[in-house]
Amino acid sequence: MKRRSLQQLRIVCALVLVIFSMSLVLAEGVKEQEVVQKPSNSLTFLSYGAWRVHPGWDEMLKGFEAKYGASVTIIYAPPAQIYNKLVTTLAAKSSELDVIVVDTMWMPSFVSAGFLSPLPEAQIKKEEFLKAAIEAYSKDGKMYAMPQFVVAGFTFYRTDLFEAAGLDPKKPPKNWADLLSYAQKLTIDKNKDGVPEQWGFGYCGLDIGADFLEFMWQNGGNILDAQGNVVVNSPEVVEALQFFVDLRNKYKVVPPSVITDMPEDLRRGFTAGQIAMIRNWPYVWATSNAADSPIKGKVAMIPNPGNKVPTATTFGAWGLAIPEYSQNKELANKFVEYMTSYEGQRILFLSGGEMPSRKAVYDDPAVKAAQPMASVMLEALMGAYNRPMVVENQEVLAIAGRAWQEALSATKTPQKALDDAAAAIKSILKK
Template sequence: MKFKLVPLLAAVGLMGSFGAAHAAGVTLTISCGTVGQDYEWCKRATGDWAKKTGNQVKHLSVPASTTDILGLYRRMFAAKSSDVDVVVVDVVWPGIIKDHLIDLKPYSKGIESQHFPAIVKNNTVDGKLLAMPWFTDAGLLFYRKDLLDKYKLSPPKTWAELEAAATTIQAGERKAGVSDFQGFVFQGKAYEGLTCDAVEWVASNGGGTIVDSKGDITINNPKAAAALDMAAKWVGKITPPGVLNYAEEDARGVFQTGKAAFMRNWPYAWSLAQGNDSVIKGKVAVSALPAGEGGKAAAALGGWQLAVPKYSKHPAEAADLVMYLTSEAVQKDRAIGGSYNPTYPSLYKDKDVLAANPFFGSLYDVFINATPRPSTVTGLKYNEVSQAFWQATHNVLEGKQSGADSVKALEARLKQIKRQGW
């Protein structure tokens, strides 16, 4: 795939603020994401920084699953490994790996004040700025607008409407000869991505959160159970059984090859769907996710940050690289070419960004009001909480448990994890 990238080195005055790392000969290693164009964009931007500063940047290969990435980091941090200098950090991780990251405030020169305050607050633990916002995310509904027109349907506002529309389109396309056409694809694998999807189902159905802001376990309620039962009905009906092993790229693969009517995914999928090699180019639209009956639309808060481990041998240079990669100019470039949601409010009014991503403007409220996972309140125990939640959800999707039995068992498990407190 060819990417049309704006040359970053031409940004007027940009490099002047990234002068702390001019000592030649320093080699840094960074871990970038693996979803969609993450690696290509990261390699391009780090290459620009290296060219300007005279340093070198190597890229650490990381797993595709966010759960596996966190596991890799924990092993490296436990060994106090200096093999990585800059790490990409999920929005729910600062509290989990806080003891292993340096404070970036001495290097930021206050630039964090220009990012979304909520994200900066999320990345600040015990008064220390542990990570800089790189891009934000919220779950969205992608759909084939040409197929909705073909079957005279409107974009669904509720999950019931989505199920009905997906059923109609799937039946029609299969009758027309596309035997493996699917109505709806999402992230159903037992990993952090399923936590995001299920948080959206539960919250949109009025089922609240897994753990509320006070630390109380709230998941065991009828509306949460009904939300999981609702999703389980889709499997084998409008969603392939294989969805139980789908992560983001698996779902995108089905949708982008023209084999699905609807997809839940993150904004990055937009630019890929519009690529010259995409069979659905010009046929896709994006909207907020549907609401449950009597509820309102909910989108899981996602997004990634960049941080420097305490074990880096070159913390100043690593911090300089972080500040460059998270700068407004680089984020604008990534937004235009890769559909990455910037963390600068000013870029949501930028005409070039909006021309490339029309939905950034209309769905701005979705991005800034996304539903967080309970990582802040559960702190170091979040990973156990999320794992228990995604496994309980997966059990329902597989048909092993009803929604009611699953959330009841989940409540008991979360009480064990909480013990005397989070």
């Protein structure tokens, strides 16, 4: 109980910080522009801290500077600090930054506040990118960022545990019926004490922005429809939440702890052989197949099994955008185009494993040779969905996530939890 309370407290604190920060965005929007003078061949780029030592990134950066005779100053920061830095700098209308990294979830607020400059239509060939990427970084037909690399959820399973249970590792689950059937066969109480030592499946009940959303989309549901209407309590979503809950409470094929588990909890259980199948992020593939991994060569990765929809996964991405207040937009546009090019994304995929937003990169011969899961990644990403693309997205997800938790803990039925969530979301969106 203490662990669950701490986990929920962390979520509440994080959401309060985001909402407070965005209130600063609106409050600071009336400031006069703060101009930072710099040479026309100079750019300042706010980037991810981890890329300071990324070999592929360094190669691309040097290539750009050589091609355009430019000088790029990079400010590296962790994701949380990036957001705070952007809110402060852009709200001040400062021209300090010429190119910035942006998470998909920040886009509605940043575009609404007028922080980002639309990208030239001539440099964008939308058909070359994943549909979800274009949707995430577009507004009213204009692109405000170019997607550089993406993330999505997958289903992983232990091939050795499949074989031990009499299942064919080459025939993974394709739909919910398969998922339940396989999970039941893989849930094993070895010492017959009523508590399985091996669970069939695992998901993150506390990861409110991912796991259940995928079940919802797999069943044809959504939080908001295409017109922005609240449909989180539709029959499709209620049915999906019932199945999500039943896996834990009725069929008992997932650990009771999933109500508070996070991705790393699942990965550790998966590695230890305590969970045979898990929904998780791509890092599980790399970690499981590392040279020192005890399960190297015993893991498979597939698109998430669907129900009314063949597959669905949560889409996330980092894109490159140009602040409205940059004084070097022409060079900044060249930088964005260069760094998100086919070759640029190919380099990042080969050197660091960052999944491309350009579809064709997954079919590149060198990529397919180096990354055996490239085709699986593309298949899953073709069924990717964005979280609610509204300014109030964090609040909407917090309300929806509370409904998932209420249903999992059996404090409310799925129908009641979602009806209450729908009413709360409607209230938020009317403000």
